[in-house]
Amino acid sequence: MTTDATLRRRLANALATAGHLRTESWRHAVEAVPRQEFLRGGFFEPVADSVPTAWRPVLPEADGWLERCYADESLVTQIAGTIVPRDVRGEILRAPTSSSTMPGLVVRMHEDLQVESRQRILEIGTGTGYSTALLCNRLGDELVTSVEVDPEVSLRARNALSSCGYQPDLVVGDGLLGHQDGGPYDRVTATCGVLEIPREWLEQTRPGGKILATVCGWLYSSELARLTVHEDGTATGRFLGGQVSFMLARPQLTPLLGLLPDLDAGEERPTTLGNDALDDWTARFVAQLAAPRAQRITLARDGRNDTVLIDVEAGTWACLTQAGGDRWTVCQGGPDRLWDRVEENIARWRTDGAPPLDQFEITVGPEGQTITWPSGRPASGA
Ligand SMILES: C[S@@+](CC[C@H](N)C(=O)[O-])C[C@H]1O[C@@H](n2cnc3c(N)ncnc32)[C@H](O)[C@@H]1O
Incomplete structure (x- = not known):
């Protein structure tokens, strides 16, 4: 039988080959953190060809479960805000609300965040705690704060993290507000999408610090952006490419449609x-x-x-x-x-030549967020 240490080494090699894992310190973290500990409650797999997607539970007792924990795949751990794998027999047809993000993306984001030793970091969206554990391994628990909006999800992450020997500061709350008490931070990273980079994140990041987050929208296109915070409290940065998408921060989910207007009366x-x-x-x-x-x-x-x-x-x-x-x-x-x-x-x-997203720039200031592409003209709104 393949040991989990072998699976972790294989995962690290695969992530390095794919270009996600680029430095020795993050390789060390991937080889040290047992992802299966963050998936002890099982996960949901999509049912092939189901439209809309139906989900079926995969519990730790299932054949091949350990190997699947080390696939470079996102594994859904909660559906519809409360349902976990052990709650379901058969299939469920609702939207995922928490997951363990695919390791390749987690590691790519940690690399893109340009973390250095002794830096304080704020993570938004603890989820299973796997990405938090990698941060703890790299920086030490005392430098890591992670905010999760869902108390049950946060508690499960706390248990998983402590079973691996990690005790970061875990906060239950709306991560769009950041976490004032633990700041100022050198780095802020988010594993849920946002419509706009919140002012609070800028205020809680020290000048020269960086923010990494996926800017999304309700038409479901999104991209990862890295911004640097300046002395004057503004932040500027670029989109990094790769069509990164995340589940939206819960307060920013699409509102109910309500009664539709008369679509012929326009x-x-x-x-x-x-x-x-x-x-x-x-x-x-x-x-x-x-x-x-x-x-x-x-x-x-x-x-x-x-x-x-x-x-x-x-x-x-x-x-x-x-x-x-x-x-x-x-x-x-x-x-x-x-x-x-x-x-x-x-x-x-x-x-302007239809430039790709990795050429777009983002500025956040007192007037809010502006996104531009290379012509230098503002792309309206945002
Ligand atoms: C993709 S999962 C996080 C994956 C996690 N980093 C991991 O490795 O397991 C996104 C998480 O963000 C959480 N979330 C959504 N909105 C949030 C908010 N406003 N503040 C904090 N957490 C939020 C969700 O509950 C969910 O657990």
Whole structure:
């Protein structure tokens, strides 16, 4: 039988070959931390070909469980905010709410954070505690603070961490507020996505310190950004590429749609930019910048599938209908014209040569967050 030490070494080798693991100190951490201790409650695996995805529990008693703990895969550990693997017999069809992130991404993020010895670090999204354990191994428990919004998840992580001999400062709370008491930090890292980098993180990071987080949106495009905090309290940085996505911070989950507006009672016009433009990850990110609070839904109406973008809070919406080939009509309603904004931002990005996300820059200041691409012109909103 393969020992877990061998599995850890194999994982470290695989992560190094893939380019995620780049330094000796993080290799040491990967080879030391037993991931299975953070998955003692089991995990959920997706049921093949299920749409929407159904999940089935895999418990530690299952054949091959230990080997699966060392696959470079995200392993879902909680569904619908409360359900853990032992609660389910059969399958469950709800959204994941906590997981052990794929080790390749955890390690890549720890490397990208450019951590140095003796630095104080704040992690947002403790989850199973696996990524926290790697930080403890690298820096020592006393320099690591990790915030988790869900008390049950945090308690399980605490038990797993202490079974491995780690006792970092674990805080239960909304990580969007950071953790004032433990600051100032040299590094802040988040394993849940955010719509905007919170001001609190900047305030709790010392000048010269770095923040690493995935900026997401409700059109479900996202990217990892690394920012440096400056003496004046602002922060600037770049997106790092790789189409990184995370579950959104819980207070920022999409709001309920409520009653849909009358989608025929708007201003109609032809458009050449159709819903299919949003299939592209970067174009969708650019659209999201122009319509930061819009959600996208598909509606079967009058024998065809229409796409609706709707900003519930602002009450503004756009309904796209394919008129044939690449001809579309858009019907828009509410206080402003959502699709006009999306069209304009995508047109400007294309005119600028459609640069990839790893060329985008991000600034956070008193006026909030601004994201730009290489032409230097601001990409509206965000
Ligand atoms: C992808 S999991 C974290 C994975 C974890 N780093 C690991 O290695 O197991 C994301 C976690 O963020 C937590 N979370 C979501 N919103 C949060 C918030 N506002 N503050 C703190 N934690 C949050 C979720 O409950 C979930 O446990």
